[in-house]
Amino acid sequence: MIAKRVIPCLDVKDGKVVKGTNFVGLRTVGDPVALAMAYSQEGADEIIFLDISATNEGRRTLFDMVKQTAENVFVPFTVGGGVKTVEDVTDLLKAGADKVAMNSAAVQNPSLIKESAYRFGSQCIVVAIDAKRFDDGWHVMTHGGKKDSGIDALEWAKQAEELGAGEILLTSVDHDGVKTGFDLPLTQAVVDAVRIPVIASGGCGAPHHIAEVFKSTDVSAALAASIFHDHTHSIKEVKDLCQKQGVNIRAIGLF
Amino acid sequence: MIAIVDYGMGNIESVAMAFKKLGYDICVTDDIPTLELASHIVLPGVGAFPAAMEEIAKRGLREPLRKLAGTTPLLGICLGMQLLFSEGEEGGTPTKGLDILPGRVTKMATQEILPHMGWNTLKISPEYSTFAPLEGKHVYFVHSYSVSTDKKWIVATADYGMNVTAIVKKNHVYGMQFHPEKSGDVGRELLKLFLKEAVAV
Numbered sequence: 001m002i003a004k005r006v007i008p009c010l011d012v013k014d015g016k017v018v019k020g021t022n023f024v025g026l027r028t029v030g031d032p033v034a035l036a037m038a039y040s041q042e043g044a045d046e047i048i049f050l051d052i053s054a055t056n057e058g059r060r061t062l063f064d065m066v067k068q069t070a071e072n073v074f075v076p077f078t079v080g081g082g083v084k085t086v087e088d089v090t091d092l093l094k095a096g097a098d099k100v101a102m103n104s105a106a107v108q109n110p111s112l113i114k115e116s117a118y119r120f121g122s123q124c125i126v127v128a129i130d131a132k133r134f135d136d137g138w139h140v141m142t143h144g145g146k147k148d149s150g151i152d153a154l155e156w157a158k159q160a161e162e163l164g165a166g167e168i169l170l171t172s173v174d175h176d177g178v179k180t181g182f183d184l185p186l187t188q189a190v191v192d193a194v195r196i197p198v199i200a201s202g203g204c205g206a207p208h209h210i211a212e213v214f215k216s217t218d219v220s221a222a223l224a225a226s227i228f229h230d231h232t233h234s235i236k237e238v239k240d241l242c243q244k245q246g247v248n249i250r251a252i253g254l255f
Numbered sequence: 256m257i258a259i260v261d262y263g264m265g266n267i268e269s270v271a272m273a274f275k276k277l278g279y280d281i282c283v284t285d286d287i288p289t290l291e292l293a294s295h296i297v298l299p300g301v302g303a304f305p306a307a308m309e310e311i312a313k314r315g316l317r318e319p320l321r322k323l324a325g326t327t328p329l330l331g332i333c334l335g336m337q338l339l340f341s342e343g344e345e346g347g348t349p350t351k352g353l354d355i356l357p358g359r360v361t362k363m364a365t366q367e368i369l370p371h372m373g374w375n376t377l378k379i380s381p382e383y384s385t386f387a388p389l390e391g392k393h394v395y396f397v398h399s400y401s402v403s404t405d406k407k408w409i410v411a412t413a414d415y416g417m418n419v420t421a422i423v424k425k426n427h428v429y430g431m432q433f434h435p436e437k438s439g440d441v442g443r444e445l446l447k448l449f450l451k452e453a454v455a456v
Contacts, residue, residue, distance in 0.1 A: 001375070001376070001414055001415075002367075002371070002373045002374065002375045002396075002415060003373060003374040003375070003376075003393055005373055005374065040439065045373070045374055070268055070269050070272060071272050074273065074276075074436065074437060074438070074439050074442065074443070075395070075437055075438075075439055076395060076397075076434075076437045096268050096269060098269070098437065120301075120302070121301060121302050121303065122370065122399075123301065123370050123372065123397040123398070124301070166370055166372065166397075167372065195368045195369065196368060196369075196370070197368060197370075197372050197373065220368075220372070220373060221373070250374040250393040251393065
């Protein structure tokens, strides 16, 4: 049976990890490649980098980072943040990313999903959806969760799948940063709306939140950032807890 | 030297790196004389079956690869494994594969969500004892099509609402449906098995 995936997310700016730079045991503080290696050795099933560089210089550093990650990390990794064109997708995949995540640009220009999926296959196209609760349902938010697009999140998820997305990275804007657990109703609603894997994101403040989202919804993967930063909790701790609670998880270690 | 066949279908770098990290010289190439010199040939691949066969044909690699499969240990990974078989149905009309192994590549007949994406466990066929230590180990899959072939070529399967052909082997031709290069320590162990058995042939 396929295992539920535990995915740490790293925010990267100008080639440096901007949060969680005090990871124990690393020689180079803030080095995303070293951090990704440490996470994968601890049992991360996948790694997501979110680039928040605002400058061209920062983007160039990102490509070096992606290349080095591909050379040193032997679990799949996704790169997102600032992906606007098919050329951006091409460059990141060429540099060695396994998947590319697109967000606001795909909302503004849905053909970006179609063209990228056509050229590289659905398996490497992740559509990131930031959703926020309104009276009439969940809306897709753009520009870092600040701008209401007015688009229904469930409809957008379905459309993204039709256009060729291979996976949905779903972030609850309401829960993001609150650390009280994932948005379970939103997560299940999106899982029910599509037939592609969904990654739940936003709201994880403790290992038991990950076990909870796996037990309460049919989501394929859970993403967390802050709980792994500064080594407050380890990935192993999360996986041990999930295993104890009967969640099907990939065991760490070879024999 | 391990030759990685470059036929324009992505994901070559990570496959190359995985072998490099195991201490082998690698060469990414579509040059037939270079392929003939290789100790091992790896056929990677991400993308669609018809497009891949078209690229292979364009480079004049179909017959050379078929011939080399008889003399040089060959490993097909993901789409590269599917290409080893007789025929693929991806894209609507059937496309002829390399036909090194008998079998067909069809859309996965499962109720589960597709693509089959993520870490799934290997179930090793009892007759392949060298693979036995990998029973129940997780490897990373990403695909929507899978191989139907004779049981005797199947080394391992994975359960995804159906029996997914995960590893095949005929003499020194290997196929892995998942990505060993993205499957951490377990993947590395599988690459070593390919390299070790192949040398003994």
